[in-house]
Amino acid sequence: MAQTTPNHTQTVSGWAAHDSSGKITPFIFKRRENGINDVTIEVLYCGICHTDLHHVRNDWGITMYPVVPGHEITGVITKVGSNVKEFKVGDRVGVGCLAATCLECDFCKDSQENYCDQVQFTYNGIFWDGSITYGGYSKMLVADHRYVVHIPANLPLDATAPLLCAGVTVFSPMKDHNLHQAPGKKIGVVGLGGLGHVAVKFGKAFGHHVTVISTSPSKEKEAKERLGADDFLVSTDAQQLKKGMRTLDFILNTVSAKHSLGPLLELLKVNGTMVVVGAPDQPFELPSFPMIFGKRAVKGSVIGGMRDTKEMMELCGKHNITCDIEVTTPHKLDAALDRVAKNDVRYRFVIDITAGLPSNL
Numbered sequence: 001m002a003q004t005t006p007n008h009t010q011t012v013s014g015w016a017a018h019d020s021s022g023k024i025t026p027f028i029f030k031r032r033e034n035g036i037n038d039v040t041i042e043v044l045y046c047g048i049c050h051t052d053l054h055h056v057r058n059d060w061g062i063t064m065y066p067v068v069p070g071h072e073i074t075g076v077i078t079k080v081g082s083n084v085k086e087f088k089v090g091d092r093v094g095v096g097c098l099a100a101t102c103l104e105c106d107f108c109k110d111s112q113e114n115y116c117d118q119v120q121f122t123y124n125g126i127f128w129d130g131s132i133t134y135g136g137y138s139k140m141l142v143a144d145h146r147y148v149v150h151i152p153a154n155l156p157l158d159a160t161a162p163l164l165c166a167g168v169t170v171f172s173p174m175k176d177h178n179l180h181q182a183p184g185k186k187i188g189v190v191g192l193g194g195l196g197h198v199a200v201k202f203g204k205a206f207g208h209h210v211t212v213i214s215t216s217p218s219k220e221k222e223a224k225e226r227l228g229a230d231d232f233l234v235s236t237d238a239q240q241l242k243k244g245m246r247t248l249d250f251i252l253n254t255v256s257a258k259h260s261l262g263p264l265l266e267l268l269k270v271n272g273t274m275v276v277v278g279a280p281d282q283p284f285e286l287p288s289f290p291m292i293f294g295k296r297a298v299k300g301s302v303i304g305g306m307r308d309t310k311e312m313m314e315l316c317g318k319h320n321i322t323c324d325i326e327v328t329t330p331h332k333l334d335a336a337l338d339r340v341a342k343n344d345v346r347y348r349f350v351i352d353i354t355a356g357l358p359s360n361l
């Protein structure tokens with residue numbers, strides 16, 4: 001177990017929801033002292049993920065209030081524990097969803113910490129000392145260095161923040177299918193939101209032919225002209241889907257609304273794979289014929305381990321990939337979350353944590 005520092009002595013100001021109304025208000029709380037394996041980070045930016053919204057409103061019935069959300073965190077290191085060699089004060093770093101894992105299981109040993117069955121998340125988790133974890137909607141974070149990554153010097157901290165969750169969520173399954181180093185494949189991205197728009201950027205940077213599949217014909221121009229997609233299919237247009245049958249090697253499905261996977265599976269070549277990273281409340285419709293007659297597979301994937309996160313960050317630095325964001329401020333969080341609920345953001349809100357804050361907090 002990684003527990004080293006039970007002492008929660010540091011006062012931090014942040015923003016929390018206190019009940020299922022989801023209303024966010026300023027919140028003063030304590031964090032642990034910087035332990036030997038920890039780094040302390042001055043949080044500068046934090047992305048707003050859909051998961052944050054689910055937690056503040058207790059959509060999944062698992063929220064421990066008060067909840068300080070935020071797991072797309074970027075900032076600068078202000079303190080380093082004695083066991084920490086790869087970070088120093090002043091480094092620009094990021095923290096995603098992982099706060100602690102067992103470090104001993106097969107998944108942890110293989111840097112697939114995200115599949116550790118004792119994983120504790122950056123917020124609404126229970127740390128080894130029994131404390132509830134608080135996320136990045138706050139001015140300061142103490143993080144175990146094993147779950148912290150460097151941010152390449154050429155990437156801005158605001159537009160990089162969503163890579164820590166949205167980015168690695170789409171990168172990890174692409175890497176799993178070797179798409180990061182075997183160009184020339186035909187890949188489909190279903191849904192053009194926070195996850196989908198990064199997947200399109202990765203697909204193009206890695207040298208693939210990318211087709212965006214969406215219910216909204218209005219997104220075609222944006223997908224092709226701004227994000228560089230090669231093709232666009234309207235998923236409600238039977239003619240278009242028919243034309244696209246058996247054309248794709250791989251599909252990444254980012255949609256979190258209930259839909260049938262059948263028509264999408266028909267777009268895959270024989271032996272193709274669809275990876276699901278969106279999480280609808282209701283089960284997918286999954287007809288068997290498109291799977292059986294095309295020897296097609298459907299699988300899932302959740303965020304990514306630390307090796308994948310580091311590799312993604314390096315590739316983003318090399319290809320200059322960041323998220324398309326709208327910057328907001330802590331006192332506009334309620335309005336921002338309302339817009340996230342309506343998918344009314346292109347493509348991710350990022351909170352400028354230091355905007356409008358009194359300097360003594």
Ligand SMILES: [Zn+2]
Nearest residue numbers: 049051165166
């Ligand atoms: Zn997230």
Ligand SMILES: [Zn+2]
Nearest residue numbers: 102105108116
């Ligand atoms: Zn483990």
